[in-house]
Amino acid sequence: MQNTIKKINTKLKTVFVQWFPAVILIFSLLVIWEISCRLADVPKWLLPVPTDIIVELYEHWNLLLRHSFVTLYEILIGFSFSIISGILIGGLIVYSKTLEKAIYPIIISSQTIPIIAIAPILLVWFGYGLLPKILVVGLIAFFPIAVNTIDGLKSIDDDLVNMMKTLGANKSQIFKKIQIPNSLPYIFTGLRIGMAASVIGAVISEWVGSSEGLGYLMIRSKPQFLTERVFAAIFLLSIIGFLLFLLVNYCEKKIVYWRTLSE
Numbered sequence: 001m002q003n004t005i006k007k008i009n010t011k012l013k014t015v016f017v018q019w020f021p022a023v024i025l026i027f028s029l030l031v032i033w034e035i036s037c038r039l040a041d042v043p044k045w046l047l048p049v050p051t052d053i054i055v056e057l058y059e060h061w062n063l064l065l066r067h068s069f070v071t072l073y074e075i076l077i078g079f080s081f082s083i084i085s086g087i088l089i090g091g092l093i094v095y096s097k098t099l100e101k102a103i104y105p106i107i108i109s110s111q112t113i114p115i116i117a118i119a120p121i122l123l124v125w126f127g128y129g130l131l132p133k134i135l136v137v138g139l140i141a142f143f144p145i146a147v148n149t150i151d152g153l154k155s156i157d158d159d160l161v162n163m164m165k166t167l168g169a170n171k172s173q174i175f176k177k178i179q180i181p182n183s184l185p186y187i188f189t190g191l192r193i194g195m196a197a198s199v200i201g202a203v204i205s206e207w208v209g210s211s212e213g214l215g216y217l218m219i220r221s222k223p224q225f226l227t228e229r230v231f232a233a234i235f236l237l238s239i240i241g242f243l244l245f246l247l248v249n250y251c252e253k254k255i256v257y258w259r260t261l262s263e
Helices: 002-039 050-059 061-095 097-110 115-126 130-154 158-166 171-208 214-221 227-255 257-262
Strands: none
Touching (some): 002 050, 050 061, 050 227, 061 097, 061 130, 061 214, 115 130, 115 171, 130 171, 171 227, 214 227, 227 257
């Protein structure tokens, strides 16, 4: 019991030391924002102060929470789609020179097309339902996951592979014992980037056409000069993105546990 309490205290101290500077900086910026806007008498519709945003969150938490769950659902489903497709296609490209020559240039060149230009087309094809939002999220998060999967699978040490072959290992065993563990850190790097991009993709898809979600709420509130509600939606989006980023980091520590041990 005492060992457990000591471990908890140690973790709490580590978290405190890690996040304390960031918390102080954010708090200081909010105080400066509040004081500056009040001294300059900035209109609420132009730039609300942090206390106005807090009041908005408190008074309309039910509305904001309902739209937050819609956006979160789009992010999770679309991100799951990008994980499956990114890792699968990345693996196929590594193990087939023909697919690499055929698909990889298309994946690279696809990033030159702004996702906001694709979203209206998906809206025309699939309507205003959930599917076009999921596709936009999946497309925007697919690229970093696929590219990092390819880099991870290709970064294998040739000497280690040759040693495994001399010990009688086949391709399947080399893949399971060497390539997968070696590629996991790369994949999780792609997942972190993809998760951040997923939040952007969800908002863009809701801006283009939707009837719910935080992006829709921002577009609806803007012409009504409900600027504090727009900022409240931005705050909730940042919270969602931050928590999902921490979730990816947590999964990495549990799955790629040997990196934590080496540190």
